[in-house]
Amino acid sequence: MSYVSDVTALASKDLKVELRARDTLPAMLLFVLSTLVVFRFALPSDTQDDAAYGLLWVAIVFTALLGLSRAWVPEQEHGVLDALVLAPCDRSAIWLGKTLATLLFLLAAQVVALPAFALFFAPLDATAIAGVLLADIGICVVGSLLAAMAAASRARELLLPLLVLPLSIPLVIGGVGAAVSADGERFLLFLALYDAVFAVLSWASFEYVVTE
Amino acid sequence: MSQGEYVAAVYGVVFVVVLVYVAIMAAKLVRLEREMAELLELARRRAATALTDEPVPTA
Amino acid sequence: MGLAVLLALIVAPEDADQGISQRIFYIHVPIALTAYFCFGLGALKALLLLWRGDERYDLESYVAIHQGTIFGSLTLVTGALWAKASWGVWWTWDSNQLVLFLVLFLFYCAYFMLRFSLPEGARRARSSAVYALFGVVLIPVSFLAIRLAEDFIHPTVFTREGPQMSGSMFLTFVVSWSAVTLLAYVLYRVELTGKRIDRDLRELREVLS
Numbered sequence: 001m002s003y004v005s006d007v008t009a010l011a012s013k014d015l016k017v018e019l020r021a022r023d024t025l026p027a028m029l030l031f032v033l034s035t036l037v038v039f040r041f042a043l044p045s046d047t048q049d050d051a052a053y054g055l056l057w058v059a060i061v062f063t064a065l066l067g068l069s070r071a072w073v074p075e076q077e078h079g080v081l082d083a084l085v086l087a088p089c090d091r092s093a094i095w096l097g098k099t100l101a102t103l104l105f106l107l108a109a110q111v112v113a114l115p116a117f118a119l120f121f122a123p124l125d126a127t128a129i130a131g132v133l134l135a136d137i138g139i140c141v142v143g144s145l146l147a148a149m150a151a152a153s154r155a156r157e158l159l160l161p162l163l164v165l166p167l168s169i170p171l172v173i174g175g176v177g178a179a180v181s182a183d184g185e186r187f188l189l190f191l192a193l194y195d196a197v198f199a200v201l202s203w204a205s206f207e208y209v210v211t212e
Numbered sequence: 213m214s215q216g217e218y219v220a221a222v223y224g225v226v227f228v229v230v231l232v233y234v235a236i237m238a239a240k241l242v243r244l245e246r247e248m249a250e251l252l253e254l255a256r257r258r259a260a261t262a263l264t265d266e267p268v269p270t271a
Numbered sequence: 272m273g274l275a276v277l278l279a280l281i282v283a284p285e286d287a288d289q290g291i292s293q294r295i296f297y298i299h300v301p302i303a304l305t306a307y308f309c310f311g312l313g314a315l316k317a318l319l320l321l322w323r324g325d326e327r328y329d330l331e332s333y334v335a336i337h338q339g340t341i342f343g344s345l346t347l348v349t350g351a352l353w354a355k356a357s358w359g360v361w362w363t364w365d366s367n368q369l370v371l372f373l374v375l376f377l378f379y380c381a382y383f384m385l386r387f388s389l390p391e392g393a394r395r396a397r398s399s400a401v402y403a404l405f406g407v408v409l410i411p412v413s414f415l416a417i418r419l420a421e422d423f424i425h426p427t428v429f430t431r432e433g434p435q436m437s438g439s440m441f442l443t444f445v446v447s448w449s450a451v452t453l454l455a456y457v458l459y460r461v462e463l464t465g466k467r468i469d470r471d472l473r474e475l476r477e478v479l480s
Contacts, residue, residue, distance in 0.1 A: 142405075149398045153388040163385060163402070166378035167409060170416035177419055190419055194412055201408060208321050208397040218356035222295045222349045226302070229345055233458065240465050247472050254479050 006089040010097025015104065017074055024070045028063050028109040035059040036116055049122035053179040056117050057172045060132065061139065061165070063113070067105050068143040069160050071098055072151040081151075085210050095144060095206035103140040110136070124179070127188065131178025134191035135171040138198060142167050145202040149209050170194055295356065297443055299349040301451040302342050303368065307410070309339030309455060310375070314407035317400035329396035330470070332403055333386065334463045338455055340379045346372050367417050374413050378406055 018024055039055040075081040084094050110132060118124050124132075143164050150159040171194060177187035313335035320328035350369045355361050364370060382402055389395040 145401070149385065149389075149402070152390075152394065152398070153385065154390075155388045159381075159384055159388055162381040166374055166381060167405065169374050170409070170413045173413075173416040173420045187419060190415060193415075197408060197412065198405075201405065205321070205401040205404065209394075209401055211397075212394055215356050218352050219295055222298060222352045225348050225352070226298055226345055229341070230454070230458075233341065237458075237461055237465060240469075244465065244468050244472065247476075251472065251475055251479060258479065 003090055003093055006093040007096045007100065010084075010094060011100040011104075014074075014098065014101035018101075018105070021074075023073075024067055025105050025108060027070075028067050028105060029112055031066050032059050032063040032109050032113040033116060035062065036113065036120055040120055050180050052117075052121040053128070053176055056121070056179075057135075057175050059113065059117075060110070060135070060175070061168050061172060063109055064102075064106050064136070064139045064143060064168075065161050065164060067102055067109070068140075068147045068164065069150075069157050071102050071144055071147045076151050081148075081210065082212075085212075091207040091210060092203050094210070095148070095202060098148075099140050099144045099202075102144055103136060106136050106140060107133075127184035128179035130188055131175045131184070131191060134178075134188060134195060135175040138171045138191060138195045139164070139168055141195060141199045141202050145206055145209060148206070167198075295349060295353040297447045298451070299346065299353055300444070301448040302349060303346040303372070304448065305451050305455045306339050306342035306346055306372070306375075308452065309335050309342060309459075310379070310403075310410065311407060313339060314403050317403040320396060320400045321404075326393070326396065329399070330466055331463060332400060334459060334466060336379060336382060336403060336406075337462065338459050340376070340383075342455060343372055343376050343379065347376060367414065370417050371410070371414055374417075375406070375410065378409060382406065 036055075036059055039052075039059065043051060043055065072081065075084070085091060114124060114129065114132065143160075146163040146167070147160055150156045150163060153159050171191065174187045174191040174194065178184045178191070181187060313332045316328045316332035316335060319325070320332060347369065350366065350372065351361050354363050354366065354369070362369070382399065385402055386395065386399050389398060
């Protein structure tokens with residue numbers, strides 16, 4: 001019970017910080033929209049829908065990276081992370097709180113991005129949207145852990161995409177597959193598997209990454 | 213290129229990479245040896261000064 | 272070490288009845304398997320580090336992954352040569368193994384970036400260990416993903432016409448596999464010893480000066 005309240009307290013703290021400072025979310029929104037517009041001109045005009053779905057995924061991954069690279073910045077700037085680690089709560093709760101907050105930002109960005117995509121490029125069916133949701137979970141789960149790792153390094157903004165991109169390749173395959181393939185459920189199943197495996201792994205290993 | 217040449221190229225690449233690796237290791241070994249000699253020299257000098265200095269305060 | 276190389280080079284070409292490009296198989300596949308093995312070893316040492324908290328596993332894990340990356344890039348190069356020799360192209364997205372190795376190669380290059388940009392210490396050791404563990408989980412996950420991706424990237428499943436291995440071919444394969452594994456093991460020990468001596472010397476220098 002207290003674990004759940006720790007997690008919600010941490011996540012709502014992040015949301016409050018964001019609501020007050022408005023650092024991340026407007027940037028993510030603007031980024032994903034301008035990316036879609038750039039892609040519109042990068043594609044030849046007679047492109048099939050399938051190629052557009054691929055570009056949607058590039059936009060999603062980079063937007064998530066943008067959000068993740070900001071994820072631990074407030075903690076880093078004020079040295080809060082060390083204090084949080086010392087606080088009498090389970091350390092994995094810190095990870096879960098951050099994951100939830102990042103996921104909410106990403107979902108909020110996509111509330112705008114997905115209709116824009118459907119308007120500009122190609123329609124999205126339920127399977128494709130489910131694929132986006134599952135991949136969002138996966139990328140936030142992995143990304144919030146890796147962002148905590150990268151936050152301790154000298155080159156944090158530079159390092160994070162390098163760490164996250166190879167791990168997000170299966171997500172992109174699953175997501176594009178869910179949108180394009182006739183047999184989309186298989187890809188949704190795969191994405192759910194990815195989420196479960198990496199959620200357990202990140203949940204268990206977060207403690208080792210943040211403790212001194 | 214004929215198929216045989218590709219086979220030769222594959223084995224050649226592997227051989228060259230292993231060779232380069234061994235060469236890097238050898239260079240590293242030389243560096244370690246030099247550092248070791250340096251430290252040994254330092255330790256010897258330290259021991260020599262310790263020997264000559266030690267009796268002075270007691271005498 | 273020299274013996275292992277000689278063994279791989281001399282024993283492998285004893286059998287060429289399937290066309291000469293078949294011979295690449297004897298070196299490409301053992302190297303690929305050894306690379307997997309090294310990544311697995313690195314992750315195992317990483318797990319031991321997290322579990323037991325013993326610092327020495329950090330270096331062992333790092334060296335194993337370093338070996339794995341070297342063998343992995345060799346797999347990419349020999350695989351590209353093999354693809355050129357037997358299919359006429361340098362790169363094919365049809366070969367699951369090659370694509371998987373490309374993903375792993377990117378992943379482990381990022382591992383080195385992570386390692387070299389973190390300040391030295393217990394936290395770096397644990398972060399690298401966690402990342403190494405992610406890598407070993409990523410192997411089956413991305414293999415599955417690449418398998419799944421086949422049906423929309425390339426609808427007709429590519430079947431490599433692998434000839435059934437005869438007895439002598441299998442023997443050659445096993446011999447060259449063990450030779451490559453032995454080579455990897457010797458290189459691993461050499462590099463590990465070198466790194467340990469390096470570390471000890473640095474400590475000694477601090478003590479003396």
